[in-house]
């Protein structure tokens with residue numbers, strides 16, 4: 233049965249054992265997003281024909297500040313997934329103490345079969361259709377699956393044309409030349425590794441990630457017994473996770489995968505070479521000197537750290553029992569279906585839940601907004617230090633809360649976040 237991401241997130245909210253009780257009034261506010269925009273986007277294709285694409289922007293809750301969240305271009309996008317992702321963003325921003333609410337956007341399209349020109353016209357049409365619903369004090373989009381810096385470049389340009397302003401703080405994840413931030417490109421992956429570093433101490437995995445290693449130049453010495461990691465997804469998050477895991481945390485990245493399948497090498501992969509191969513051939517598979525594996529085999533590898541960095545519901549009740557990692561670091565949003573969680577918990581796997589683990593992206597997006605609003609530009613080193621501080625603090629807060637109340641890391645993270653959202657909603661007189 234298909235797992236509905238929005239229903240899964242609502243289940244997570246209801247399991248908040250301690251802290252604010254989910255009263256009927258609270259449930260009434262949280263059961264649906266505050267605002268949903270569904271648009272049809274007619275776009276001229278390169279052959280002269282017009283195709284109409286479906287798009288969504290969903291703002292789940294803005295009690296704590298303007299809504300924030302990425303935009304996906306994916307052929308199987310649904311409003312329910314976007315609703316779930318918008319709710320996840322709301323809880324993620326609250327957990328990491330950012331003055332932001334949560335939103336998400338999506339367009340049903342297959343970017344792999346579209347030209348650059350077609351993607352540009354689609355990106356511009358999407359921003360035109362959203363009109364005044366977005367902006368630095370309303371809702372601030374960013375990249376997500378199958379969108380990137382270039383997509384954000386077109387979108388901020390269209391926003392500026394539409395509003396007659398040059399307000400770069402309306403969109404984050406932009407190119408540096410348009411007010412983008414240093415460190416945004418690998419912030420999600422880097423923030424996730426700061427959590428893994430702390431989780432390694434907790435679980436007794438010897439990891440050499442240096443406290444001071446803020447740049448890839450300072451590499452740890454890697455022994456034969458370097459911890460192992462496997463990564464599902466080799467896009468923005470997965471590729472940077474592999475690079476940072478190898479170069480800064482000193483891990484052997486023994487497997488990576490994309491939508492076509494994966495590759496495995498017990499000695500560890502040369503990540504930059506794997507990326508070169510992917511750029512040449514379109515996939516990581518058949519990388520010389522490695523064994524091809526499929527995505528389910530990757531999830532079952534006996535590794536210290538397993539990183540799902542692709543799509544939601546990768547780990548389900550069907551395959552959870554076969555997962556044998558010590559740490560499951562959720563770089564993707566919603567990679568673990570609710571039924572799988574109990575099985576993983578029983579196996580003693582230390583889960584770093586998505587709203588905690590992948591918060592680095594929105595944290596540096598927030599830094600980008602602050603820089604834009606102040607017409608400022610911060611150094612990469614400063615950004616990584618602040619990111620490290622925020623991720624490390626959030627990890628320990630969740631860990632302590634989970635231990636103190638004998639609840640899972642996910643329930644602890646949701647409970648801490650819910651408390652902050654309820655506090656703001658109460659102060660505004662909503663509940």
Ligand code: NAD
Pocket residue numbers: 375376377378379420464465466467468469470489490491492527541542543544563564565590591593594
């Ligand atoms: P991306 O488009 O850059 O990469 C997605 C990758 O997943 C690609 O390598 C693709 O081939 C692979 N993939 C797609 N379907 C797959 C499948 N069925 N099995 C295995 N691999 C598959 O996207 P991204 O920005 O790296 O996002 C990845 C995940 O991280 C998503 O869940 C996203 O919501 C989450 N996330 C991203 C950011 C960010 O800053 N980009 C921030 C927080 C969370």
